[in-house]
Amino acid sequence: MRSPFDLTGRRAVVTGAGRGLGSAIAVGLAQAGADLVLLGRRESQAATRDQIADLGRGVEVVDLDVGDHDAIGRVAAEVNRDRQVDILINNAGVIDRENSVDVSQESWNRVLDVNLTGLFFLCQAFGRPMTERGQGKIVNIASLLSFQGGIRVASYAAGKHGVAGVTKALANEWAGLGVQVNAIAPGYMVTDNTTALRADADRSRSIVERIPAGRWGDASDISGAAVFLSSAAADYVNGHVLVVDGGWMAR
Numbered sequence: 001m002r003s004p005f006d007l008t009g010r011r012a013v014v015t016g017a018g019r020g021l022g023s024a025i026a027v028g029l030a031q032a033g034a035d036l037v038l039l040g041r042r043e044s045q046a047a048t049r050d051q052i053a054d055l056g057r058g059v060e061v062v063d064l065d066v067g068d069h070d071a072i073g074r075v076a077a078e079v080n081r082d083r084q085v086d087i088l089i090n091n092a093g094v095i096d097r098e099n100s101v102d103v104s105q106e107s108w109n110r111v112l113d114v115n116l117t118g119l120f121f122l123c124q125a126f127g128r129p130m131t132e133r134g135q136g137k138i139v140n141i142a143s144l145l146s147f148q149g150g151i152r153v154a155s156y157a158a159g160k161h162g163v164a165g166v167t168k169a170l171a172n173e174w175a176g177l178g179v180q181v182n183a184i185a186p187g188y189m190v191t192d193n194t195t196a197l198r199a200d201a202d203r204s205r206s207i208v209e210r211i212p213a214g215r216w217g218d219a220s221d222i223s224g225a226a227v228f229l230s231s232a233a234a235d236y237v238n239g240h241v242l243v244v245d246g247g248w249m250a251r
Helices: 020-031 046-054 069-081 105-133 154-177 192-199 201-210 220-230
Strands: 011-015 035-040 059-063 087-090 136-141 179-186 241-244
Touching: 011 020, 020 035, 020 046, 020 087, 020 220, 035 046, 035 069, 046 059, 059 069, 069 105, 087 105, 087 220, 105 136, 105 154, 105 179, 136 154, 136 220, 154 179, 179 220, 192 201, 220 241
Parallel strands: 011 035, 011 087, 035 059, 087 136, 136 179, 179 241
Antiparallel strands: none
């Protein structure tokens, strides 16, 4: 009997798979049997591509700046032209840390263009053929800041609140068409985005003290959740934001 978590024969698109969470998610999907299309900045995803190839899975790398909204349509049309995309993981994201009184319009737009607007149009571009076919999985990477305000990250918090909203809105429209749209909200993870926090000894200690698991999360902690939401095991999960945070939100 085939496992409900088996992704053999499925093709997944993952954005921002060059490092951190995106790389771990892409490799986790490949370990579950999926073939991969990696979308990201030029020459940023070679290491992840090689890991997936070593697993014996099919893998392609396609250059895309998620903040370039015109390019999203072109790239998605190219990928969709002769490939069936069964899974979309919207992972690409950026963060600017600064006092809210100092946030420039340029900085605000840059963060929202990637984290929210680009994510929505990727959902649209890859979701359209999924809804027409009556099958597909979309997993957006949200954040604890989809629920909280954070400190000195107003644009990031706004974008991630938006990711949760878009996830629920699309689920309402597409669940009845056979497409599950969900999100993962990672907790405090060891990634480039948290370098400044981890470098601040007092802040890092206060964060770990609140996490019941007693440690920062690792990128690999997210891959299992991504496999679950991408699999048949999650066929009746719609519009959910799955928190993977070591228990942070339980405190």
